Amino acid sequence: MERTAAACEAVESGHVRGKVVLTFRADAAQPFDDRCLSWQIDARTVSIWSVAGRLKNLRFTASAEQLKTLSAHRKGESDLLYRDGMWFLIATCDLPDRPVRVPDGFVGVDLGIVNIAATSDGIRRSGKALNAVRHRHRELRRRLQAKGTKSAKRLLKLRRRKEARFAADTNHVIAKQIVTEAERTGQGIALEDLQG
Structure with a gap:
């Protein structure tokens, strides 16, 4: 997979200046935004755009509560990472803050x-x-x-x-x-x- 998104983030954040060769760990997370990765939460599948073409109907597992949170609050990019022989897809969810209470001590x-x-x-x-x-x-x-x-x-x-x-x-x-x-x-x- 290409590391262009990670390279762009490194340059935009100011971590890279001048002529520096970027190297990435082989097991580093690969970020995907909504243009490159689409969720079909009801079918529990994702579709990922890769260098070899679009990979369709990739199954994922999640609890009923996680699926409800994904469908209601998923926002932004998702990270795909490979660890200990398993693939993990980590999604960002934007949850509303709980109301602040005044503590009694x-x-x-x-x-x-x-x-x-x-x-x-x-x-x-x-x-x-x-x-x-x-x-x-x-x-x-x-x-x-x-x-x-x-x-x-x-x-x-x-x-x-x-x-x-x-x-x-x-x-x-x-x-x-x-x-x-x-x-x-x-x-x-x-x-x-x-x-x-």
Whole structure:
């Protein structure tokens, strides 16, 4: 596929000046606008214009809620990317903002390493389990890299983003708990200022 859209964005944003040769990662996302990609949401298919011609009736999967959001709020370009042997089509949706409510007080949240989050209510979300998993993954990576066999490299490739996914999920669960509690009590959330 051509990388012209990515090249134009790089030049327009001011990241490229003078005679610079642009190089792109092989696994970089390919942006498509509405002229190059059309959605048939009811049929769950897309049609993509490529260098080899138009590719029609490419099937995609989505939940009923995602299909409803796509049909009502999809806007702008979509990105096609290839990761771990699978193709992903990421669409931009423009959702309306929720009405702002005046909070009845605030709960302060302090972010850290030992305690991932500590609230002013006295609730602490410990990072002990997360650090134990990181240590276990680091040791496993060290052993597999030292071994260096074909099967060890295959295992390393399978596990390469597992730790990052686990950390992102843990952070999401903790953040969701804090937001749910603040929403239940009608409070706002105040985070520490990490400047400097």
